[in-house]
Amino acid sequence: MKLNVHIFFCTLCVLLNFGPVPPSFAQAPVELRWLQEHRPDNPVGISWGVPWPEGKVQKGQHFILETKNGTSLPLQNWPLAYWPDGSLKWSGFATVAPVNNSLLKLKISEKSTAFENEVHLIENTRKIRISTGTLDCIIPKTGTILLDSLRINGRMIAGKGSIECIVQDGLDENQTTLQRKLYNSIINEVTVEQKGPVKAMVRIRGRLKSEAGDHSWLPLDIRMYFYAGSNAVRLVNTMTYDGDEHKDFIKGLAWTFSIPMREQLHNRHVRFAGENRGMWAEPVRPLTGRRVISIDDKDVFPDQVKGKAIANTKQFTGDKQALIKDLPAWSDYRLIQNTANGFLVQKRTNPQSAWITAHAGKRSAGYAFAGDTGGGLGIGIKDFWQSYPAAMEISHTTSDHAHLKAWLWSPYAEAMDMRHYDTIPHGLEATYEDVQKGLSTPYGIARTSELTLFAHSETPPTETLSRQAEIGSDPPLLTISPEYLHSTGVFGIWSLPDRSSPGKAWIENRLNQAIRFYQKEIDQRNWYGFWDYGDVMHSYDPVRHTWRYDIGGFAWDNTELASEFWLWYNYIRTGRKDIFRMAEAMTRHTSEVDVYHIGKLAGLGSRHNVRHWGCGSKEVRESQAASRRFYYYLTTDERTGDIMQEVAEKADRAMTELDPLRLIYPKTEYPTHARIGPDWLALAGNWMTAWERTGDNKWRNKITSGIHSLAKMPYGFFSGELGAFGYDPATNQMHMLNNKIGHSHLSALMGGPEVAFELTELLDNKDWDVLWQQYCTLWGASEKEVQKALGKTVKVGHTGIWYARLPAYMYHITRKQEFATRAWDWFLNEKSAKLFDSRVADGVHIPKPIEETPGISTNEAAQWSLNAIQLLELAGDKIPEEHPLWTPATKE
Incomplete structure (x- = not known):
């Protein structure tokens, strides 16, 4: 250093x-x-x-x-x-x-600053009490209630916060009678992780248990966040699927709360978020009808709709009292978002009467409020419509306690189906997937949802509730500038936007074009849904004018060729909110749904497939921590931190249970196999992350143990057929299996270079420097160069766009023009010219008009973009002055 x-x-x-x-x-x-x-x-x-x-x-x-x-x-x-x-x-x-x-x-x-408002947390053996200065909360340590009470100035606002789940033993489409069970949350462990002065955080781990007590499942991991002086509580809710996908079908999954209703019916209110900051707002008993209901000759209905307190019935004249008593009171309400493009608001007077439709729209912000003029509770769900089917339900508003349920899986939709898409396995040659017995399983995958509770001592103005709906769906975040972030040297090698020459401007335009294209695709292709939101598709089918959603390994991308890195590097260099939200959604999805968190596969992820968990290839390349670090460090999200630590501790040992090369090589004297990439470099990224997070050198030593074993081999990273080695997790050493020279193209494509660039600066290790520089020098070089370096006439690596950053790195190290020329020649080829060019497809042969890019794949988009971002930093000074791609220069 x-x-x-x-x-x-x-x-x-x-x-x-x-x-x-x-x-x-x-x-x-x-x-x-x-x-x-x-x-x-x-x-x-x-x-x-x-x-x-x-x-x-x-x-x-x-x-x-x-x-x-x-x-x-x-x-x-x-x-x-x-x-x-x-x-x-x-x-x-x-x-x-x-x-x-x-x-x-x-x-x-030189010293910290004291403030008047602080979070106070008191803990005993039975409960935790948290006071923010304006809100008091009780969290039990045992039982079924996760959040016992929310109080403002001693007045109960809401309580009995818990999770409920409806499970049935078949699908709704079946004609047989379905058996349903109701499950409720049960607490196993409560831990205080932060206790102020500004922020307190409590972690609750538990499960769902049937009402009959005969079965428990779905491990829960919940964090509750409290801030000084705030009436809001943030919930980060993770469930891990540990059921039998052929028997356990979730019909509904919700957070549920009880809300005291103390005022008369006409002073009780319900609110739902609509679209574009709009709110649907009605009182439980609207004071409107054939006759005007007034007091002191003033029509009270306009004020009632605004949530203002209206006089009790006895304060009205006798004829007005009779009118009020004869008006209908509405007990139950629901906001149903069963698709990404349509929601309904419905209400009914009682369970014996019909639901009537009160409102309809496209995409709700996912917020509901229930209460009276003396107080109430609002709940916002992040990514509500994006994670359909979802719902908000308010019931029993005419009783002493209303119930507010935030449905993460709507009971008004089809039951959750976790089965594979086919009962017949398909092979690599036919469908580019690798189905193997017992491995197309969702057992162990997870899903994290975020909710925000807003406690109120009144029925707030609609403007306030609209703002809370916005906060719940699009939480505020403080950020640093890309320039400052770049100056600190974090996240390896990446460039800031630069339009100082025609070539650089052309590249910046294409980078933006790639992002815009995928943003449009997410929406026009409806890449939404509880288990799908955040991912994108792998490859396009220009004949059908759709992505290859039904063709094995060409369907969901599952981080193939570093798509997650692509989005995050685009965000940190631009600071754009729209890119941040894309990257955030992808990280939430790929770290939870595409990774196993419990069971024998814990620590590994699933390769691309029609179902996210469908492929038989379970590897560390999909679960690696390196691509999740961006989100963790920028937001401090503790759930992401858990996942990164999980893979650091479990991934390499899980490889001994499921050898990544088991179908290619027979078992050897070593516990398992590993390639330099995507296996060992992914493991090294896991350990690098644990090392920097803890400061514990045992994680660095795992990396250097592998480096020292590789440094002893005659051909460095190329020491073995197909880049394969024996690997022993007990020693973290790699072992040469034969005297051949080989490589794996995935070592340069699945986040390996991004991890390697950071390791170089962190390790200050000569053996590593020699290995990595040799790899970058010889990759795609002529046989003559390889012969000179390794003593054998052989070709290692490929040329082209995907690998251009490797010679660019050597130019950065040596300043030799030959490496810069090689890098730009590989990058600026015919594929670069047309990669993101789009056209409009219309007519009777497709369901709806679309904009399409016929030759696109996410592999190409991610690798082109990553290489572009890194080439500008490594060899931007050697970009050609003139080139057919940007002569004349294009403008944004």
Whole structure:
């Protein structure tokens, strides 16, 4: 590692116990901006991450957060990751701030700042009590209730928060009588993970248990977040599927709450989010009919609809009292979003009467409020319509306690079907899939949903509820600028946007074109749904004018060829919210649904398929932590942190249970096989992540153990047919199986280079440098070059767009023109010219008019984009001045 005078001074201060480095010397203030535009409103609780250059900030450092006018905001911080020298690499922060589009400044301080409002947490053997200053909450440690009560100023707002699940033993389409069981949440363990002063976080682990007590399943992992001075509670809810897909069909899955109803019926209210910030708002008993209902000659209905308190019935004249009693009261309400493109609002007076449709629309923001003029509860579900079928239900509003249910899987849709798409296996040659007995299973996959609770001491104005619906569906996030992020040296090698030459402008245009194309495809192809949202398809079928959704391994992408890296590098270099939300959805999906979290496959992921879990290939390349680090560090999301640690601990041992090359090579004296990539480099990325998160060198030693074993081999990374080695998880060493030279193209395509670029800077290991530089030099080189280096006349690697960053890296290291020329020649070929060109397809031969790119595949889009981003950083100074692709230069 390079140690300049600045870093030396910082380190010396710590060693001599001089305390934190003075702010004016150690680090300039970091500007923070909101990810999205927001209207001014009450302050909201928020957590986010900030990186630091190596050696700049030490553990235990204090910080202050200020508005543009110098007002200090409450702030809590904790370490997220460390550099090899022990200095902070990433810090997590929490604050409660006004979301008003203004910039905030984060400064290093010599001491922390105290604030009036703090979260207070008291724990005993039976329960946890949390007070935010405005909201009091009780969380039991045993039983079926996950959130016992929410109170404002001692007044109960909501309680009995739990999860319920309806399970049936068959599908709705079957003509036989279905048996249904109701399951309720049961607590196994409650842990306090953070306790203030700004943010408190409680983790609850449990299961669902049948009412009869004869069966339990669906492990639950829930985190609840509380912020000082806030009446909102954020829930991050994870369920892991551990059922029999042929017998256990989920009909409904919901968070449910009880809400006291104390006021008269006409002062009770129901609200649902519609579209474009609109709200559907009605009282339980609308005071409108044939006759005007007034008091003191004023029609009360306009104020009632706004949620204002209306006089009790006895305060009206006798004739008006009779009218009020004769008006219908509506007990039950539901908002049903069974597709991504349509929702219904319905209501009924009682269970013995029909539902009537009150409203219809396309995409609801997924928010519901139930309460009276003395208080109530709102719930927002993130990605509500995107994760259909979903629903919000409010019932028993005419009784003493209303029930509010946030259905993560709507009971008004078909039951959840987790079976494979066929009963007959199909092979690689026919459908590019690899179905193997017992492996097309959803057992062990997971799904995380996010909800936000909003407690109120009144029925709020519609504008307030609309804002909460917006926060629930599009949570605020503080971010750092791409320029600052780039300056810290995190996330390896990537470039900032640069349009300083015709060639660079052409590349930037194409990068944007690729993102725009996939954004449009997600919507026009309806890539939504509870288990699907976040993923994209693998390959296009221009004959049918659709993606190959039904052809084995050509269907869902499941991170093939680093699509997740593609989106995240596009976000961090641009700071664009729309790209962030794409990448966030992909990370949520691919880290949960495409990965096994329990069972014998825990730590491994599933290759691309018609069903996300359908392929028999279960490997670490899909579960690797490296592509999830972006989301974790930028948002501090603890669930993602759990997943990254899972794979660090379990993936290599899971490979001994399911050898990734079991169908290619016979078993050897070693526990399993591994290729340099996508196996060992993915494992190294897992360990790199655990090393930087914990500072524990045992994770680094796992990496260096593999490096040292590879360094002893005669051909480095190419020492073995098809790039295959024996691997022993007990020692983390790789073993040469034969004296052949070979390679695997996936070693350069599944996040391997991205991990390698970071390892080079972190390890400061000469053996690694030799191995990696040899790999980049010889990949795609002539047989003569390979003969000179390895003593055998053989070709290793391929040429073309996908691999251009490898010679570009060698140019970056050596400054030799031959490597830059090779990189740009590989990248700027005919495929680059037409890759994202689209056309409009219309007519009777397709279901609806679409824009299509006939030759597209996500493999091409992801690898073209990653190579473009990295070439601009590694060899941007050698991009050709003129080229047929950009002469004349194109403009955005």
